[in-house]
Amino acid sequence: MNKEKIIAELQRIIDEVAQISTTLDTIKEIGRFGKMTDDNFDFEKYIIWDTRCHNLLSRIMSGETIHYKRFKEEDNRGFAKPSRKGRGYFSHSVELYYKRAILIALRDDLVNDVFFDEKLLLTAENYQEILQQAEMLIKNDYKDPAAVLIGAVLEVSLRKICTKHRIEYRQKDTINPLNNLLKEKAYNSLTHKQIITWADLRNNAAHGHFDRYSASEVKMMYGWIVKFIEDQLHKNAV
Incomplete structure (x- = not known):
């Protein structure tokens, strides 16, 4: 897959986020994440979306990018279990919010030629x-x-x-x-x-x-x- 196809696929995946959670774009400040709920969160679409993200990111530089490392760090933080190492989030929507931001960073790095194979x-x-x-x-x-x-x-x-x-x-x-x-x-x-x-x-x-x-x-x-x-x-x- 060449760079142009990767950028196009990333953009398509980024755009699909709006179909998974309707609350993401209502939150403009990190301090208001407590108001981001999973009331309108489509878990089935999220699982499909997340699987496709892992598939794409694992194929870019054999999965050795900082973007994929950061993306995997966000996995399951929406559960926010007390026993989980590291911080948890208020909801799966917050996890999705961060994952989308990582994908946007990867897309922009590719577009601006600061990403190298x-x-x-x-x-x-x-x-x-x-x-x-x-x-x-x-x-x-x-x-x-x-x-x-x-x-x-x-x-x-x-x-x-x-x-x-x-x-x-x-x-x-x-x-x-x-x-x-x-x-x-x-x-x-x-x-x-x-x-x-x-x-x-x-x-x-x-x-x-x-x-x-x-x-x-x-x-x-x-x-x-x-x-x-x-x-x-x-x-x-x-």
């Missing part, structure tokens, strides 16, 4: 353009997608360095396996250790652990990898 990036040749996109994200305080982008560029670059040094690798090899292949053959142990650090940061970003690194670290990662690519692939190119 890492699998496509890993096969991209024009990684300089991708680095420019990452730089733009950093400047606009989008550290998390920037980290994923930069990590993808690092992986592409390591593959290119392996090819340059005639080192065989498996197609499924990611940053750390590629880094181990190149240790002492293409660069020193300090570079090897630094790449391990960047791989860890990239993995945290890709799996939604956004509190484990800072915007300044992503900026440092960007600068380091730009220089690394210049040294390894552009200088004395063969």
Whole structure:
């Protein structure tokens, strides 16, 4: 499914929310959620709608987006059971309200090109353009997608360095396996250790652990990898 089809499907799902609960659009402030009831809530339509949402979101970047992570966090909060870990909501309508907001955020990110498919990036040749996109994200305080982008560029670059040094690798090899292949053959142990650090940061970003690194670290990662690519692939190119 291409980006345009995903956007169209998201819009259709967002529009269907009005058929599930008639109270959502009457609430304009979060502080008034206590007045949002399930009196006119169609549970059967909600189950169908929610299942379709999970199906769509799980297929985008293999379900590794922050949007899907947030969406799953909202599951069953409408039950508001005292024994449930985390906060509960006043009604299923409030849960639906938040889920719709997450879908709108995903749609807008796709429309505005601040959402990236890492699998496509890993096969991209024009990684300089991708680095420019990452730089733009950093400047606009989008550290998390920037980290994923930069990590993808690092992986592409390591593959290119392996090819340059005639080192065989498996197609499924990611940053750390590629880094181990190149240790002492293409660069020193300090570079090897630094790449391990960047791989860890990239993995945290890709799996939604956004509190484990800072915007300044992503900026440092960007600068380091730009220089690394210049040294390894552009200088004395063969």
